[in-house]
Amino acid sequence: MIVSDTEKFVFVHNPKCGGMSCHNTLLPYDTRDNQFFEWRPVNEAGKILDLAHVTPFQMRKFFPRAFADVADYCKFTFVRDPYQRFMSAVSQHLKLGTPQMRNAILSDPATFYSVAAAFAVSALKPDAVQNDHKLVHFRQQRNFTNIDGRLWVDHVIHLEHPDELSNSPASKWLPEMAEANRTGGFASKGYDISRLGTAAIAALNEFYAEDFKQFSYSVVEV
Secondary structure (H helix, E strand, O other): OEEEOOOOEEEOOOOOOOHHHHHHHHHHHOOOOOOOOOEEEOOOOOOEEEHHHOOHHHHHHHOHHHHHHOOOOEEEEEEOOHHHHHHHHHHHHHHHOOHHHHHHHHOOHHHHHHHHHHHHHHHOOHHHHHHOHHHHHHOOOHHHHEEOOEEOOOEEEEOOOHHHHHOOHHHHOOOOOOOOOOOOHHHOOOOOHHHHOHHHHHHHHHHOHHHHHHOOOOOOOO
16 A cells, blocks of 8 residues: 555555556655555554555554545555456465475466466455455455445556546556556466366355456356
């Protein structure tokens, strides 16, 4: 998240939507001394949050003064097709292992899709994803746009439609759309979701059901 008190905007960093490129572009406007970045404990119990990807709910709970300060600021974020975002999140999550293991998996598309499919079926559990900061890239996108069941950000920009940025106030600070985060090589033009198989696609459809609906993305029927 980037908060600019001089420009009065908040960039909500929804994971795997070109956010680091946006973060780097917007960093000169940050007036909070990089307060919302990196993994940090946020209470006496030692609860750790990925503050780069802090949600509105978390901001209100752990940083109530900052949350109140930005009430009338221009808030914007990017969203992305849930299937493509999930695959990019799997690639990102592999970075938590050794480079050798990640490279071994990514070097073989069949292995990568198999790992991603197994993860979708076995690991996308609401409690785990919501409470483990290491799984933040898999969190539903509505958690970054909504609070108390209502839209909190003012501008939701679909990563696939650069014109939405140019037609929003955010273009004042972010003149160009950041490229979608994708694994290179076989995934450079996007991921082939059909390779996940019906069980994994069904799991993704269920877990991200509200994202598909709220952000008007097409669901693959299985």
